[in-house]
Amino acid sequence: MQRRLFFLGTAALAATLTANAQLHVGSAVPDFQLKDLSGNKVSFSALKGDTTVVLFIATKCPISNDYNERMKAIYNDYAGKGVKFVFVNSNATEPAEEVAAHIQSNGFNFAVYKDPGNVVADLFGAQFTPEVYVLDKAGAIRYHGYIDDSRNAANVKSQGLRLAIDAVMAGQPVQNATTKAFGCTIKRAKKTT
DSSP, X not given: OHHHHHHHHHHHHHHHHHHTOOOOTTOBOOOOEEEOTTSOEEEGGGTOOSSEEEEEOOSSOHHXXXXXXXXXXXXXXXXXXXXXXXXXXXXXXXXXXXXXXXXXXXXXXXXXXXXXXXXXXXXXXOOEESEEEEEOTTSBEEEEEOSSSOSSGGGOOOOHHHHHHHHHHTTOOOTTOBOOOOSEXXXXXXXXX
């Protein structure tokens, strides 16, 4: 009887893990919905391009905020080269009005989208702000991890995101396709059962 219960429990766990499977390097990203700061639905398919960067960011996270100038610089350096950027705020604790004020106070010249119920963060398996994904023309993830390897810009040794964008734009494999994202955890909405 115990053996049968063990196998039933193992099967249930495997089914749960499969149902909650997250995207990884090499996965094709399905279309999904975000909301602009006015509450309008926006399809990912309308935002993506030949090279697409999905960045999970926050308004209150000091680590994410340490990257504000670097995110602006990366956006300014690559948007003109055809790279599409999708900045996502998945924090349930940061309403659209707060995100809009954060954009204005930091001089962002890019849109930030809300992820109600952190559905998109769950799809990607994103845990931190900031955390980034680079997708190729086919919509497959080619890089996942950090923007760079140090919160302190003076100590950066590896520009993970820039290297990944350059590789994907050139049609080359990303040398270090997975790095360890770090920052504040995404403040997820409480799930109702």
